[in-house]
Amino acid sequence: MAEEKLIASFAVDHTNLKPGIYVSRQDTFQGAPITTYDIRMTSPNQEPAMAPAAIHTIEHIIATWLRNNPIWSDRVVYWGPMGCLTGMYLIMHGNYTPQEIRQLILQAYSHLAQYDGPVPGAQAQCCGNYLMHDLPMAKWEAQRYLQRLQNHFHCQYPNVQRPQDQSGAIFYDA
Ligand SMILES: [Zn+2]
Numbered sequence: 001m002a003e004e005k006l007i008a009s010f011a012v013d014h015t016n017l018k019p020g021i022y023v024s025r026q027d028t029f030q031g032a033p034i035t036t037y038d039i040r041m042t043s044p045n046q047e048p049a050m051a052p053a054a055i056h057t058i059e060h061i062i063a064t065w066l067r068n069n070p071i072w073s074d075r076v077v078y079w080g081p082m083g084c085l086t087g088m089y090l091i092m093h094g095n096y097t098p099q100e101i102r103q104l105i106l107q108a109y110s111h112l113a114q115y116d117g118p119v120p121g122a123q124a125q126c127c128g129n130y131l132m133h134d135l136p137m138a139k140w141e142a143q144r145y146l147q148r149l150q151n152h153f154h155c156q157y158p159n160v161q162r163p164q165d166q167s168g169a170i171f172y173d174a
Helices: 052-067 098-113 135-151
Strands: 020-029 032-040 076-081 087-093
Touching: 020 098, 020 135, 032 098, 052 076, 052 087, 052 098, 052 135, 087 098, 098 135
Parallel strands: none
Antiparallel strands: 020 032, 032 087, 076 087
């Protein structure tokens, strides 16, 4: 069997990443820009990743907030967790700067940090693992990330070679 190639995004050094908001990649679809952001909440391989139940609750509450936001709902393509459990992916119509996305994320996570009520969509009809939620830990993670975004905003991956694929797309992370 032929050896599989390491995909470009895994070639980024994941031992020196700080929490922040980073452009992961930019694409064009039918002439319009589509941008993927890494909402990096923890330092990979340097501190514990998030608990699956907490990140699942973050997914539900922030997705609901984004989809109900009168300004941003139409611009959001996707919101979901990173498989490594160190942050979230946000895919947007347009090419906003990390600083602009920071303002959106500060609002979204402030909502989550103060959230008091049932987790939206946490019923068997709506969710593939509806018992796997942890609202207190989701709020704790939101509060910590808010402080990180307010105190030291990182939006450039440090000291990494940015891989480029054959189509010219630049990868910052997987
Ligand atoms: Zn779910």
